[in-house]
Amino acid sequence: MIKLGILGVGDLTEKMVRGLLRDAGEMEVFLSPRGREKACTLSRDLSCRVMPDNQAVVDAADIILIGVRPGQLIELAQQVTLRNDQKLISLVSGVSVNELRRLFGIQRCVRAMLSYAAEINRSTVAIFPADAEAQALLRPLGNLISLASETEFELATVSACMNGWFYFLLHDLQHWLIEKGLPPERARALVTSSMEDCAAYAKHQDSLPIRDLGQSIATPGTFTAQGLEMLGLHQANAAWNAACEVVFDALLTQSGRGSLCNLDTAEH
Ligand SMILES: NC(=O)c1ccc[n+]([C@@H]2O[C@H](COP(=O)([O-])OP(=O)(O)OC[C@H]3O[C@@H](n4cnc5c(N)ncnc54)[C@H](OP(=O)(O)O)[C@@H]3O)[C@@H](O)[C@H]2O)c1
Structure with a gap:
């Protein structure tokens, strides 16, 4: 027991x-x-x-x-x-x-x-x-x-924050669909299912780099490639990297300091 x-x-x-x-x-x-x-x-x-x-x-x-x-x-x-x-x-x-x-x-x-x-x-x-x-x-x-190490664990914590950010991404994508006319429940089903099937296929094809899976979909002339180019122009991924960096820095500072003073704002 x-x-x-x-x-x-x-x-x-x-x-x-x-x-x-x-x-x-x-x-x-x-x-x-x-x-x-x-x-x-x-x-x-x-x-x-x-x-x-x-x-x-x-x-x-x-x-x-x-x-x-x-x-x-x-x-x-x-x-x-x-x-x-x-x-x-x-x-x-x-x-x-x-x-x-x-x-x-x-x-x-x-x-x-x-x-x-x-x-x-x-x-x-x-x-x-x-x-x-x-x-x-x-x-x-x-x-x-x-x-394998404390630093790896801090990186896993950043990854746990990504989990939280995904909700906001899903929200924004759902709301774009709603604004264009989809009922909320179908928009929600589409974006959550799309995220799920992407994760499931990336897990299934675990010997292929995740980027290659994306490239195999975003081939030249496709609508996916057209949208991806726009994401690149807006540096969408750079914003995600910046968010990761700021959290990772804060975690390293906090654990390196070994002090729990002034942590009231550093929750998760
Ligand atoms: N939420 C997440 O998604 C998430 C994810 C990963 C990790 N974490 C980590 O998990 C921890 C908890 O997060 P949370 O969001 O679940 O926090 P939370 O909802 O604020 O829960 C903390 C609980 O601990 C109680 N508490 C505070 N001091 C106590 C004491 N001395 N003795 C007994 N209970 C006490 C609080 O009671 P009062 O309300 O009375 O203060 C509250 O019920 C954090 O350290 C965070 O870094 C959170």
């Missing part, structure tokens, strides 16, 4: 708990009381227990999942004492494994990065360092990718 404690019941951990308990065999979940509305809803919908305080969560669990925001981590660390035989899995962006070890006083610390699709067991599940127990726990939530 896995005993999982959640410290920080928020937007992401709520979805992870729903995904974990969808077809979890033997798992008990203990929730911290803050974020009370979400914690109470989870305990009503699923077999979770809301504990009286954070230490009670720690005392009941073998694996502790941390889902507070970066600026809330120091306060949380001061409220709990973990046992050496426990494992900590942190979702907190930009906080290194060494910093987690220092704050919580235990060695077995793992970082994980997921998306809201954890709720439907379709999230990217990035993990560092590789850890069999953490991987076994989180694998049901989606597509597990184990990163």
Whole structure:
């Protein structure tokens, strides 16, 4: 029986708990009381227990999942004492494994990065360092990718931000279709399906560079090529690169500094 404690019941951990308990065999979940509305809803919908305080969560669990925001981590660390035989899995962006070890006083610390699709067991599940127990726990939530270094993990965090940006891209494309006359539900179905089938085919053809797949569609004289030329003229991809750079810089600065001061604005 896995005993999982959640410290920080928020937007992401709520979805992870729903995904974990969808077809979890033997798992008990203990929730911290803050974020009370979400914690109470989870305990009503699923077999979770809301504990009286954070230490009670720690005392009941073998694996502790941390889902507070970066600026809330120091306060949380001061409220709990973990046992050496426990494992900590942190979702907190930009906080290194060494910093987690220092704050919580235990060695077995793992970082994980997921998306809201954890709720439907379709999230990217990035993990560092590789850890069999953490991987076994989180694998049901989606597509597990184990990163080889802390820097790789920060890059995975940038990739998780791309996931958020894709929603805005999809929104804009959907709304272009709507403005031209498509009903919203059909416009939504078209753009989401198009994104899905692109990802599925790129995965299927994994020996081909993704660019080659695009080039094989955007051959000279096609409408795809005509639109691609316009995207190039507007430097559409340069804007995405700039967004990635700014987030990556911020993450490296934050984790390199090893300090959790002034992190209130650096969430995810
Ligand atoms: N959201 C995402 O898409 C996403 C994706 C990847 C990673 N992350 C990372 O995941 C973490 C959580 O993000 P989120 O968006 O889920 O945050 P969130 O919705 O703000 O949830 C944080 C929760 O932690 C609670 N909390 C704060 N301090 C606490 C303490 N000392 N003890 C117990 N609970 C405490 C908060 O309660 P109060 O409301 O009472 O403060 C809130 O319920 C962040 O570190 C972020 O970097 C988020």
